[in-house]
Amino acid sequence: MWIFYVLLLFMVIACIIAVQTDNLLSSIICVGAVGAIGSLMFLLLYAPDIAITQVVVEVLALVVMLRVTISRDITFITGDREFFGTVTSIVIILIIFLAGIEVFRTLPAFGVPVFSQFSNAASQTYITEGLTKTGAANIVAAIILDYRGYDTLGEAAVLFTSIIGATVILRKETRKQVESAR
Amino acid sequence: MKGMTVIVKTVSSWTKVLIFLFGIYIVLFGHLTPGGGFAGGVILACSYVLLLLAYGREFAEKNLSLGTASKLDCAGSLLFAAIALTGFLYGSASFFYNFIQQEYLAGHNTAFKLVSAGIIPLANIAIGLKVGASLFMIVILLSAFRPEMSGREKE
Numbered sequence: 445m446w447i448f449y450v451l452l453l454f455m456v457i458a459c460i461i462a463v464q465t466d467n468l469l470s471s472i473i474c475v476g477a478v479g480a481i482g483s484l485m486f487l488l489l490y491a492p493d494i495a496i497t498q499v500v501v502e503v504l505a506l507v508v509m510l511r512v513t514i515s516r517d518i519t520f521i522t523g524d525r526e527f528f529g530t531v532t533s534i535v536i537i538l539i540i541f542l543a544g545i546e547v548f549r550t551l552p553a554f555g556v557p558v559f560s561q562f563s564n565a566a567s568q569t570y571i572t573e574g575l576t577k578t579g580a581a582n583i584v585a586a587i588i589l590d591y592r593g594y595d596t597l598g599e600a601a602v603l604f605t606s607i608i609g610a611t612v613i614l615r616k617e618t619r620k621q622v623e624s625a626r
Numbered sequence: 627m628k629g630m631t632v633i634v635k636t637v638s639s640w641t642k643v644l645i646f647l648f649g650i651y652i653v654l655f656g657h658l659t660p661g662g663g664f665a666g667g668v669i670l671a672c673s674y675v676l677l678l679l680a681y682g683r684e685f686a687e688k689n690l691s692l693g694t695a696s697k698l699d700c701a702g703s704l705l706f707a708a709i710a711l712t713g714f715l716y717g718s719a720s721f722f723y724n725f726i727q728q729e730y731l732a733g734h735n736t737a738f739k740l741v742s743a744g745i746i747p748l749a750n751i752a753i754g755l756k757v758g759a760s761l762f763m764i765v766i767l768l769s770a771f772r773p774e775m776s777g778r779e780k781e
Contacts, residue, residue, distance in 0.1 A: 492660035500668040504761060507675055511769035579727050579736050580657040580743035589749045593722035597710055600756060604703050607760040614767040
């Protein structure tokens with residue numbers, strides 16, 4: 445249990461460094477440290493699927509951010525903080541923190557899933573009948589591609605639409621330029 | 627960008643194959659071990675991003691051009707939607723009906739085997755194809771189109 449607190453402490457330190465440092469490169473490296481520690485925490489919480497996805501997406505995002513940062517001329521942030529903006533963000537974070545403490549007070553104890561208290565909950569059906577009904581040994585794959593396949597289809601549609609948008613915005617030549625060049 | 631030094635090129639020419647194989651393994655065994663279509667697809671994209679970083683953009687685009695990546699992306703999406711719609715052809719008309727498991731593999735004990743779980747491995751392959759191609763496209767678009775953009779602004 446104590447390992448989560450240690451990892452959380454490192455995560456908070458990396459977040460503060462990422463926000464406070466002037467150098468963009470060290471800021472990106474600290475964001476990568478946050479992602480790596482998050483993946484480690486998912487692994488220790490027995491969620492290897494999420495851990496693998498987290499670490500590979502983090503690597504890809506870091507590569508894109510590093511390429512963009514290195515190609516910029518200025519990699520140092522200069523100038524002072526605005527007083528009003530800093531105070532506003534600190535107040536908002538404090539309100540969210542207090543609300544979070546209230547929410548966590550109502551949760552069941554750590555390691556006791558709330559759905560295990562009800563025998564007819566959906567998750568209990570998935571766990572007990574998932575292997576015989578779908579034949580998939582990995583229960584996560586059975587849920588996201590069989591029981592909840594509709595969600596995955598929507599997720600794929602969102603990714604497809606965002607790729608179309610990025611391709612349209614970042615293209616080299618417009619259609620008029622291509623037609624006039626012929 | 628013309629690529630990196632000869633050390634980086636040599637090492638990445640060995641490791642890119644292993645990364646690609648690992649991605650294929652994660653996709654194909656997604657219904658047995660942790661992983662699945664999305665994670666495996668990102669690993670497949672990562673092997674091409676390694677090519678892009680080590681050898682430069684021209685070499686990566688010669689291996690997998692933007693047009694081919696876009697076609698693979700569309701093929702993956704169509705395959706996934708087709709798998710979802712094929713359930714309508716069988717008796718109980720429902721979306722995402724696991725027809726292979728229910729109609730052909732129902733009586734067999736296929737637990738923990740590679741050929742099991744019906745449509746789940748097929749859907750994993752479709753999603754892996756789609757995610758890998760589209761994320762490679764995103765990386766090429768975001769990281770490699772900047773010089774042309776600034777060049778056009780100068781004109």
